Amino acid sequence: MAGFLESLESCLERHIPCEDLAEVKRVLSRGEAKLDLPALALSAAQKRDFELQGYGFEAAPEQLRRPRIVRVGLVQNKIPLPTDTPVAVQVAALHRRIEEIVEVAAICGVNIVCxxxxxxxxxxxxxxxxxxxxxxxxxxxxxxxxxxxxxLAKKYNMVVVSPILERDEIHGGTLWNAAVVISNSGAVLGKSRKNHIPRIGDFNESTYYMEGNTGHPVFQTQFGTIAVNICYGRHHPLNWLMFSMNGAEIIFNPSATIGTLSESLWPIEARNAAIANHCFTCPINRVGTEYYKNAFTSGDGGKAHHDLGHFYGSSYVAAPDGSRTPGLSRTQDGLLVVEMDLNLCRQVSDKWNFKMTGRYEMYAEKLTEAVQPYFIPSVIKE
Amino acid sequence: MAGFLESLESCLERHIPCEDLAEVKRVLSRGEAKLDLPALALSAAQKRDFELQGYGFEAAPEQLRRPRIVRVGLVQNKIPLPTDTPVAVQVAALHRRIEEIVEVAAICGVNIVCxxxxxxxxxxxxxxxxxxxxxxxxxxxxxxxxxxxxxLAKKYNMVVVSPILERDEIHGGTLWNAAVVISNSGAVLGKSRKNHIPRIGDFNESTYYMEGNTGHPVFQTQFGTIAVNICYGRHHPLNWLMFSMNGAEIIFNPSATIGTLSESLWPIEARNAAIANHCFTCPINRVGTEYYKNAFTSGDGGKAHHDLGHFYGSSYVAAPDGSRTPGLSRTQDGLLVVEMDLNLCRQVSDKWNFKMTGRYEMYAEKLTEAVQPYFIPSVIKE
Known part of the structure; x- marks a missing residue:
């Protein structure tokens, strides 16, 4: 069962002796440079009761390109009000909570927030x-x-990625799980809908909305080319790949997932995607436990209950070189500010060049064959 | 720079207090059950100077299928003789070393060794x-x-996966990086050639052999359906996927890779493949430092030198549920014996069903488009 370890990093730092800590962090790839954040931001975060962490990823200097430094902000938060509070009141409270976190992100110089x-x-x-x-x-x-x-975007000159439950009135009032991408000018750039929908445990999302039909758009912003792979898409390497094929340098992965289900997968999938696609990935998970008035069952033989478990936060950023930041808290609201030089993407790509060694022509053919109903697998027997 | 931490696990066990250790291991997913191995095997391993570890993965009981228990053995080893020893002598010494490790694997009841x-x-x-x-x-x-x-296969009733440098006489004496799969009957089942070839740092393999042309065969053995994804194929999620599409339950990943290059990727990629494809994956890395008489450069501006760095071992097994065994030593020869119930693959697949939520038809189309020379990416601008 999930305990409430505050975070892996704080536990390691408390117990592993100095002489081994650097090496343990290196093997776990949790050694990225701490970013100095303004004192004003740190004190505001403390007052507003959320964790504020900052890290930086560097790239080598180049002759023909200047560094392309961008600061992203990842926000994880509890719901501030009980779930049986009137809808409009809950939404307003969440707007207020996010507003006070984004204000701190602005003080930290964040260019893109998700x-x-x-x-x-x-x-x-x-x-x-x-x-x-x-x-x-x-x-x-x-x-x-x-x-x-x-x-918010206009006020802070910030690109805002806002994942919401979408009502699509011009298509029969259908529902979608979508992320709205808003330019730092305040203009709505577009939206990216969740491509892969879970049918697992308490994640009955296929009851509410269907697989997204927006494909794999990337959004070319002033600060970099970004994409949004919502939650369950994290489990699908081809989803990450297509965002990358379209040119994404940073792929956000706004999520909601719980400890008993996925905590063994969480540190792996987005980080693998950063490696495989030579880009930055930013998985974000909500935090806390949410209670519902009416009890429900979970398809696991257990009794009806009022919550689906603990959302374990642990939002982090993974870099194309396989390194990553520590995760935010498993239990508290938080803002993770990460500075990155986007030049690192092409530098790592030129080093490993998976896009060149990837043999995509072969896979395009093989996948086309494999999806046929009467596909014959390549099996060798004695 | 790579230090010589013996292993992450031993360091954690030495320093993290009992009350936190279980939780740290859970978050790192290194909590698989220790397997009791015969005392005879343990003492033989000690005498023969290699590490012997055993772990087990369980599955839930089913009504219509009996458990499908299989024991795999992963072997990592140094080269026993200097690289300027005559070729035949080096090969003979390696045969002897492997023979004494496989003998211990047999005592441990290993069914498939790689x-x-x-x-x-x-x-x-x-x-x-x-x-x-x-x-x-x-x-x-x-x-x-x-x-x-x-x-060996006949003597021990063991499937043997033997990755070698292949000379293909019937195709002009071409060279391949291939794995030969030998049935427990002793029959050669076939071979699987390395699909993706590195051009990075000291891994000048594209100088020696080309991309494999055997596709993604799986081998249906008495103990389970297996595949071999050699080394650099680890970085390519589509390579893992196609082995899985053909039905692989266990995918071996025999490798050779060094600390400074890839240690931040090593714990991630094969484990992600196990998760994404609902199968077991078995990455194996050689161990030690190999010296060459003639100095060579590494394309990094550094001086000519005589070795390409430290192969860090750390072979492990990852399971479809995202858990994994600890890694073998970073510095010593070793045999990792892992018992698994292959029923776990379908159980996890039925739970997460990525093959059903994967939308492969869409990706087959998209990938076919994306590989066209004049592909137009899906980019949204203001």
């Missing part, structure tokens, strides 16, 4: 109830949350 | 010299090493 999956609501899909949860859905183009994010 | 990449030779491709290194190449079908492995 919130957690379905950030304006509890992750209520475990209940299989439609009301009131579907009332949290909004228009991606001009819903109140998008307007709220546009204000 | 050796490291190009196990009959030093990993001499850093030199870019052709002679004497190409003299280590052998016929996959009836070379002396294949005959040696056939004897």
């Amino acid at each position: 919130f957690q999956e379905a950030w304006t609501m509890p992750f209520a899909f475990c209940t299989r109830e439609k009301l009131p949860w579907t009332e949290f859905a909004e228009s991606a183009e001009d819903g109140p949350t998008t307007k709220f994010c546009q204000e | 050796f490291q990449e190009a196990w009959t030779m030093p990993f001499a491709f850093c030199t870019r010299e052709k002679l004497p290194w190409t003299e280590f190449a052998e016929s996959a079908e009836d070379g002396p090493t294949t005959k040696f492995c056939q004897e």
Whole structure:
């Protein structure tokens, strides 16, 4: 069962002696440089009761390209109000909470901020109830949350990635799990819908929305080319690959996942994607336990219960060279500020060149064969 | 720079207090059950100066399938003789060393054993010299090493996976990096050639052999359906995927890689493949430092030198549920014996069902588009 280890890093730092710690961190690849953050930001974070961490990834100097330094901010947070509070009140409280975190991100010089999956609501899909949860859905183009994010973007000159439950009125009022990408100018650049939908345990999301139809768009912003791979897409290497094929340098992965289900996968998948695709990846997980009035079962033979378990936070950033930052807390709200030189992507690509050794023509053919209903696998027997 | 931490696990066990250790191991997913190994095997391993570790992965009982328990053995080893010893003498010494390790594997009840990449030779491709290194190449079908492995297979009723430098006489004497798969009956089942060839640092392998043309065969053995993804194929998620599409339950990954280059990637890629493909993966890395008479440079501006660095061992097994065994030593020869119930593969697949949520039809189309020379990426700008 999941305990409540505050974070792996703090535990290692407390117990491993100095002479071994550097080597342990190297083998775990948790040695990225601490970033100096403004005292004002640190004290504001403390007052507002969230963890603030900063790390930096460097690249080698080049002759023809200047460094392309960007600061990203990853936000993980609990829901501030009980899930049976009126919908509008919950949304307003989340807007306020995010506003005070983004203000600190701005003090830290963050250029691109990303919130957690379905950030304006509890992750209520475990209940299989439609009301009131579907009332949290909004228009991606001009819903109140998008307007709220546009204000933040303009005010702080910040690109905002806002993952919401989307209501698509011009297509029959359908629901989608989508991320809205807002330029630092305040303009809505577009949206990216969740491509892969779970059907596992309490993640009954296929009850609410379908597989996304926006493909693998990348958003060319002033600060870098970004993409959004929402939650369950993390498990699908081809999803990451197609964002990368379209040119993504930073792929955000806003998520909602719990300890007993996925904590053994969490440190692996996004980091593998950073390695395999020569890009930065930014997995974000919500934090805390969310309680529901009506009990529900989990398809595991257990009794009906009122929560789906502990969202373990642990948001982090992985770099194309396989290194990563430590994770944010497993239990607290947090803002992770990471400075990166995007030149590192091409530098690592030129070193390993998986896009050149990848033999994609062969795989395009093989995958085309493999999806045929009467595909004959290549099996050798005695 | 790479230090010589003996292993991450031993360091954690020495320093982290009991009350936190279980939780640290859980977050790192290094908690698999220790396997009781015969005292005779343990003492033989000690006498023969190699590490012997055993772990087990369990699956839930099912009604219609009996447990499918298999024991795999992963062998990592140094080269026993200097690289300027006559070729035949080096090969003979390696045969002897492997023979004494496999004998212990047999005592441990191993059903399928896999050796490291190009196990009959030093990993001499850093030199870019052709002679004497190409003299280590052998016929996959009836070379002396294949005959040696056939004897082992018959004697111990063991499937043997033998990765060698292959000389293909019927195709103009071409060289390949290949793994020969030998049935427990002693019959050569076939071979699987390395699909992805590195061009990085001292891994000048594209000087010696080309991308494999055997596709992604799986071998249906008495103990389970296995595949071999050689070394650099580890970095390519599509390579793992196609072995899995063909039905692999265990994918071996015999490798040769060094600390400064890849140690931050090593714990990630094969484990991600086990997760993404609902199968077991078995990465094996050679160990030690190999010295060459003629100095060579590494394309990094450094001085000519006589070795390509420290092969850090750390062979491990990852399971479809995201858990993994600890790694073998970073510095010593070793045999890792892992018992697994192959029923776990389908159980995890039925739980997460990435093969069902994977939308492979879409990716087959998208990849077909993406490989076109004039592919237009999906980019959204303001």
